[in-house]
Amino acid sequence: MARVVQKYGGTSVGTPDRIRAVARRLIARKALGDDVVAVVSAMGHVTDELVELASAVCTDPPDREMDMLLSTGEQVSIALLAMAIHAEGEDAVSFTGPQVGIVTDPVHGKAKIQEVRGDRILEALGQGRIVIVAGFQGVTPDGQITTLGRGGSDTTAVAVAAGIDAAVCEIYTDVDGVYTADPRLVPAARKLDAIGYEAMLEMAASGAGVLQLRSVEFARNHGVVIHCRSSFNDSPGTIVREADATMEQAIISGVTHDTSEAKLTIRDVPDRPGVAALVFTRMAEANVNVDMIIQNVSEDGRTDISFTAPKTDLVRARKAAQDVVTELEARTWSVDEGVAKISLVGAGMKTHPGVAAQMFSTLADAGVNIDMISTSSIRISCVIEAEKVGTAVRALHTSFGLDDDAVTAEVSPGAGEGAGK
């Protein structure tokens, strides 16, 4: 008998019919002898409707009251799911985040979970009931209702799994698992059976949308095994856990891409100590989420500084860039929204030299120009023209032996010996 947490997103509980389907799935799992906890999001359309109501009464609603409002969405879902389970003759009990002791910091709208008190869940499981917990929400130590922000329900599920020491946290989604690349872009993309936390973090951070970065971080920090799988079938998905020898055989886990960022360049800034610090202090003050940074080699005591940032931050970033140009007596600034970031991710590249070289030559052979480069120990990212993103990702996917029909990796000698899955 295992203790299992299952997380269902807004689409999975989007209609009464789907809620009943989730109920039957939970009951089937319990029938196997497992203790089952479900963490659910708001029904697909509900959060949008609540946001619309808020904007009808207030242009800039206080974060605390937004949390009060939005947290009702998950509360509706948990009650309906518990009812649907009762309708099938099985016993269930629903709990809000505050009721089940999901304690967060007081940062409304993007609170961080500090503690999950598992006793109430364990007590209900001990009574033979299926336990339903509202995702996305928590409570501060002084009783304020908070929400966790983007990806919050995934994080709730992982935190609950940690809190009750569950064997696995199953995250149900509309795809089968984690893929070596986005199948919409790369028809030959393969589902990964398993991936380590670090590689999954780099994948999530560089554009793979299937799992939220925060939930993977939480899982790594608390040793929670995630099983990312489809809510439409019973096929095994992708296991995310501590990397081991099996996984290390793969040099590259996947190729990701991200077209949500733009590139800003500040031109002709004086090349003296403190200049870069000033640029990025101003961006931080403007709440601009800077990702990759490059600074050109200095010519005549002046240089260019380029960086990428989410397009959603551009209004603030433009204003801050203008302030910086004035303050530094730089020449000008520019924005390029037609860029994409592509990344190679894999824990194996740590010990395999030549991956970067192979990446760059593959891109060159495919006629893709590289604009910016950034690396970590298990990731290499390049900024390229947005128009070439499909070409680039497919070329890398093939070059590193990730294609569907590849039995072993076709890594060039310079990149060390590799093995595909």
Added chain:
Amino acid sequence: MARVVQKYGGTSVGTPDRIRAVARRLIARKALGDDVVAVVSAMGHVTDELVELASAVCTDPPDREMDMLLSTGEQVSIALLAMAIHAEGEDAVSFTGPQVGIVTDPVHGKAKIQEVRGDRILEALGQGRIVIVAGFQGVTPDGQITTLGRGGSDTTAVAVAAGIDAAVCEIYTDVDGVYTADPRLVPAARKLDAIGYEAMLEMAASGAGVLQLRSVEFARNHGVVIHCRSSFNDSPGTIVREADATMEQAIISGVTHDTSEAKLTIRDVPDRPGVAALVFTRMAEANVNVDMIIQNVSEDGRTDISFTAPKTDLVRARKAAQDVVTELEARTWSVDEGVAKISLVGAGMKTHPGVAAQMFSTLADAGVNIDMISTSSIRISCVIEAEKVGTAVRALHTSFGLDDDAVTAEVSPGAGEGAGK
């Protein structure tokens, strides 16, 4: 500076526009120097939508999960109202029933308030904020969310007023206050400036729908002054408080009517001790809410027993009646749904003999036959044909000097001297 609780029902907060109107009203009241607490219901349509969702997943949802579901309705309202107040530049904070310590018994769906911890409300008032509290909901000592059932938000408002020792609990509704009769039936009906708790309780129990019986009982038990008034204008409404000398001058506070009950008769039951006990034990077991009861004089050792009960209980009542007929070897039973109950209510009638006599002769003069009679020390009720209810109520309203243009009461000498408004 006074401490004021204002309660707004589902219609008053039914749309974003109306929520903004309530926000402005609260702010205007605070500007007068008062500490203001608002208790609000769910937006008009929301509860029905939630009930519909529940019935789409479960035919007989558990009461606990219904409370989990329905309590979200008020939570949405409080958040939106707090936002609307912020939008006007004033500070507000919303609290759910559980947050503000509205402690109830564990009877889901119709919980009774046991305690209101006023400290959190008082703290927020002390910070100069308008406080918004969710009506209709509470929490058990072990943290289960409960709802209070019909009239729950009125009761929450009165309980909060008691908990923070407010000067007045203003209940906003779609009518101007408590009337001497239903204005739709009696064009000459007058609004009462004030009425005592006992008379208001009898009015509420005998058909005056403006205030919920439970909230008036709670107000009487805790000495809370209720001001029942319109949410569409600023006219003074009706004050409900401990009766005093001024109010006692009126013999009759009003004439109420109720067409929601039916009359059941069990015919030809043996007239022996324990028979009535058995009839009403069976009705109680069937959860039938029996109101008036009469038993005819015995003839040949057999008698008829008649009683009234809500039409909504009739399915259960019919079944119980058939069981009783079988068990007692009575002849038969019958139901009459074409009846109405009309009541004269007034604390003054305690000390004024002849009110009953005048009531009966007024009805006789109007050609209205009386079917059943029941009395309390401040109420006389008659069951009559439903078709005659308008005629009867208007005749009594005129006879007891309650008409709009009546300066002094026209009570006949036998009824003692009376005074109108």
